[in-house]
Amino acid sequence: xxxxxxxxxxxxxxxxxxxxxxxxxxxxxxxxxxxxxxxxxxxxxxxxxxxxxxxxxxxxxxxxxxxxxxxxxxxxxxxxxxxxxxxxxxxxxxxxxxxxxxxxxxxxxxxxxxx
Amino acid sequence: xxxxxxxxxxxxxxxxxxxxxxxxxxxxxxxxxxxxxxxxxxxxxxxxxxxxxxxxxxxxxxxxxxxxxxxxxxxxxxxxxxxxxxxxxxxxxxxxxxxxxxxxxxxxxxxxxxx
Numbered sequence: 537x538x539x540x541x542x543x544x545x546x547x548x549x550x551x552x553x554x555x556x557x558x559x560x561x562x563x564x565x566x567x568x569x570x571x572x573x574x575x576x577x578x579x580x581x582x583x584x585x586x587x588x589x590x591x592x593x594x595x596x597x598x599x600x601x602x603x604x605x606x607x608x609x610x611x612x613x614x615x616x617x618x619x620x621x622x623x624x625x626x627x628x629x630x631x632x633x634x635x636x637x638x639x640x641x642x643x644x645x646x647x648x649x650x651x
Numbered sequence: 652x653x654x655x656x657x658x659x660x661x662x663x664x665x666x667x668x669x670x671x672x673x674x675x676x677x678x679x680x681x682x683x684x685x686x687x688x689x690x691x692x693x694x695x696x697x698x699x700x701x702x703x704x705x706x707x708x709x710x711x712x713x714x715x716x717x718x719x720x721x722x723x724x725x726x727x728x729x730x731x732x733x734x735x736x737x738x739x740x741x742x743x744x745x746x747x748x749x750x751x752x753x754x755x756x757x758x759x760x761x762x763x764x765x766x
Contacts, residue, residue, distance in 0.1 A: 576758070578655075579696070581753035591752070629696075639686075640754060
């Protein structure tokens with residue numbers, strides 16, 4: 537197991553275009569999380585899945601954002617009609633359980649630049 | 652109100668010295684977990700250490716230890732014998748058992764180790 541994998545590592549897109557990111561979690565982890573990190577800030581929680589069910593969404597996740605985890609394995613995060621304010625690092629993490637003391641393993645992130 | 656406060660935006664430390672990174676937190680949940688992550692310039696979030704709210708002893712992991720003062724709601728990270736490779740952003744994070752499943756992060760401390 538090579539950890540949490542995110543693709544692409546970098547994405548540059550023009551304002552108004554749609555983009556999609558992929559996250560492959562650690563295989564035995566049933567929980568998957570998306571975070572957004574802007575420059576100079578800590579990561580902010582966006583949404584999480586338990587298996588294929590999306591259980592929580594932050595108010596940061598506007599209508600232009602959608603996340604899926606169709607088979608309870610990999611997940612995609614799509615941003616429609618991108619805006620310059622969407623420029624950020626998008627981090628994915630996975631964990632194995634609901635208890636507070638289960639660790640979260642992060643991927644290396646996808647850095648999005650909207651021009 | 653900020654749930655996680657890291658008051659040191661940046662720190663310069665001489666190699667081989669010990670360094671303490673401050674973190675205070677705010678929660679009314681009696682059950683919570685506190686995490687420290689390291690984020691090098693490459694972007695990945697590397698888990699360092701975990702402290703549960705009911706743990707009787709301070710957590711230690713190699714050169715990392717967590718100075719947990721529950722009454723003061725403080726969870727400072729101590730790095731002993733700092734190395735050049737410790738230069739990175741450091742984030743304190745919390746998960747509350749009764750709250751959202753994701754982590755709440757502070758704004759981070761940029762640590763620079765000088766030779």
